[in-house]
Amino acid sequence: MRITRYAATLGAAGLVLTGCASEAGQQAEQAASAAPEVAQDAEFPAGTTMAELAEAGSITVGTKFDQPGFGLANPQGVPEGFDVEVAKIIAGELGIAPEEIEWTETVSANRESFIQNGDVDIVVATYTINDARKQLIDFAGPYYEAGQDIMVATGNPLAIEGPDDLAGKRVCSVEGSTPAQNIRDNYPEAQLTLFDVYSKCADALRNGQVDAVTTDNVILTGLVQGGQGAFELVGNPFTEEPYGIGLTKGDDEFRAFINDTLEQAYEDGTWAEAWDRTAGAITGTEAPEPPMVDRY
Amino acid sequence: MDFVSENADLFVDAFLATLGLSLLAGLLALALGTLLAAMRVSPVPPLRGLATFYVETFRNTPLTVVFFFIIFGLPQIDFVIGFFPGAVLSVGLYTAAFVCEAVRSGINAVAAGQAEAARALGLTFGQSLREVVLPQAFRTVVPPLGNVLIAMVKNTSIAAGFSVSELSSLLPRLVNADAGDLTLVLVGVVVGYMVITLPSALAVNRIERRVAILR
Numbered sequence: 001m002r003i004t005r006y007a008a009t010l011g012a013a014g015l016v017l018t019g020c021a022s023e024a025g026q027q028a029e030q031a032a033s034a035a036p037e038v039a040q041d042a043e044f045p046a047g048t049t050m051a052e053l054a055e056a057g058s059i060t061v062g063t064k065f066d067q068p069g070f071g072l073a074n075p076q077g078v079p080e081g082f083d084v085e086v087a088k089i090i091a092g093e094l095g096i097a098p099e100e101i102e103w104t105e106t107v108s109a110n111r112e113s114f115i116q117n118g119d120v121d122i123v124v125a126t127y128t129i130n131d132a133r134k135q136l137i138d139f140a141g142p143y144y145e146a147g148q149d150i151m152v153a154t155g156n157p158l159a160i161e162g163p164d165d166l167a168g169k170r171v172c173s174v175e176g177s178t179p180a181q182n183i184r185d186n187y188p189e190a191q192l193t194l195f196d197v198y199s200k201c202a203d204a205l206r207n208g209q210v211d212a213v214t215t216d217n218v219i220l221t222g223l224v225q226g227g228q229g230a231f232e233l234v235g236n237p238f239t240e241e242p243y244g245i246g247l248t249k250g251d252d253e254f255r256a257f258i259n260d261t262l263e264q265a266y267e268d269g270t271w272a273e274a275w276d277r278t279a280g281a282i283t284g285t286e287a288p289e290p291p292m293v294d295r296y
Numbered sequence: 297m298d299f300v301s302e303n304a305d306l307f308v309d310a311f312l313a314t315l316g317l318s319l320l321a322g323l324l325a326l327a328l329g330t331l332l333a334a335m336r337v338s339p340v341p342p343l344r345g346l347a348t349f350y351v352e353t354f355r356n357t358p359l360t361v362v363f364f365f366i367i368f369g370l371p372q373i374d375f376v377i378g379f380f381p382g383a384v385l386s387v388g389l390y391t392a393a394f395v396c397e398a399v400r401s402g403i404n405a406v407a408a409g410q411a412e413a414a415r416a417l418g419l420t421f422g423q424s425l426r427e428v429v430l431p432q433a434f435r436t437v438v439p440p441l442g443n444v445l446i447a448m449v450k451n452t453s454i455a456a457g458f459s460v461s462e463l464s465s466l467l468p469r470l471v472n473a474d475a476g477d478l479t480l481v482l483v484g485v486v487v488g489y490m491v492i493t494l495p496s497a498l499a500v501n502r503i504e505r506r507v508a509i510l511r
Contacts (some may be wrong), residue, residue, distance in 0.1 A: 108468070109467070109468030109469075109471060110468075112471075113478065135476060136476060175469050176468030176469055176471065180469075193379065194459055194461070194465070194469075195457060195459055196456070196457040196468070200368070200457075200458075200459075204368070204459075207368065207372070207376060208371070208376065209371065209376060209379075
């Protein structure tokens with residue numbers, strides 16, 4: 001009797017916890033079966049990071065585990081999405097097969113320290129390139145350009161069209177993220193509600209605990225898809241967020257190598273294919289024009 | 297050092313949030329925990345069963361799950377609670393289970409003759425508990441109760457994941473603003489917690505020396 005009571009309590013808690021996972025993940029899973037090519041004869045100058053990684057035959061990649069379309073861990077714990085595919089392309093150029101990639105979850109707040117501490121070799125995690133971060137780490141790319149947008153309940157009951165309409169409204173984002181800081185700095189009238197992951201924001205919006213969720217449009221698109229009709233996008237991006245690949249500061253050879261790999265993937269269509277399999281499959285949009293790689 | 301002065305008000309706000317959360321949750325936990333302990337030793341079987349069920353449920357559930365249930369689960373049955381009150385409720389309800397067990401151990405330490413004598417004098421169960429047993433019980437359990445409350449202060453950090461801007465939420469926030477000052481932010485946050493917990497530990501020592509019963 002006591003055991004069944006425990007089970008009922010735990011079961012109910014489990015339902016709440018998993019409520020945010022969605023069919024978006026399943027779609028991406030079905031679409032992500034095609035793997036990128038793995039270079040067989042990869043050779044690199046001795047002493048470079050590329051040579052070390054190729055020698056080791058594995059690479060540790062930090063990505064997000066809760067962003068449908070970019071990085072979403074499936075029930076087996078393996079992440080899927082556009083970021084994941086980009087990482088696979090890079091690993092492939094190093095001669096590392098997708099199954100030899102070690103995935104580590106990185107959330108918005110811990111990415112720099114994970115790179116600095118060597119916990120990960122690269123971070124591909126909807127990671128906006130900005131100057132403050134460039135002080136600590138280096139960025140290859142960008143490999144995608146996103147923009148901050150706003151997600152509201154279906155029907156947009158409060159008629160929020162853009163960031164200026166957020167004054168006095170309860171707006172949800174993630175502690176330590178660029179969109180949250182942007183709202184703090186430029187739209188101080190908005191009441192910020194901050195969680196550690198975006199899926200909690202979606203739950204809060206569904207429960208009416210907040211009026212809007214704001215972050216990069218690509219993240220919101222995944223949440224809209226997973227919300228089963230509960231949410232819609234305002235569709236008015238108000239920032240430019242170039243997504244880059246984070247790596248150890250000063251590793252210029254590795255950065256140049258990743259940039260080369262990206263440009264090659266733009267050329268031969270693997271980048272666009274990766275988009276179609278993942279984020280594109282969820283949003284139903286064509287692959288955008290790839291951004292110019294910034295070799296600073 | 298500029299970084300510290302620039303963000304001093306953030307630290308103060310966060311510190312006050314942690315302090316307020318600790319005080320309110322602590323009061324709730326002490327009141328509810330004592331009530332639960334009284335229920336667990338009461339002669340009424342349904343009350344005993346209810347209190348046992350409560351204690352075993354909360355003591356064996358991670359605090360994060362309790363938070364999830366109160367912040368995101370309850371609204372699904374149309375019980376919406378603000379984030380700060382929700383955090384007070386989560387930490388308070390959770391800690392009450394541990395307070396209950398600490399107090400109950402104190403009640404068990406009171407010699408059976410005390411309660412029997414109280415009953416023989418004609419006191420009711422409630423009266424003998426209030427006037428005779430609980431005062432002695434509390435004097436016995438000052439140190440474990442202190443531990444429970446200090447652990448609770450640290451547990452309030454989980455509220456950071458549920459939209460309460462308390463001390464530990466400064467870590468991701470300030471580190472994102474300037475990751476170079478990670479160590480400084482860490483030290484600031486740790487000091488913030490110590491400002492609450494160290495005096496508490498001292499107070500517990502003081503109180504213990506004053507009220508301890510020599511047996």
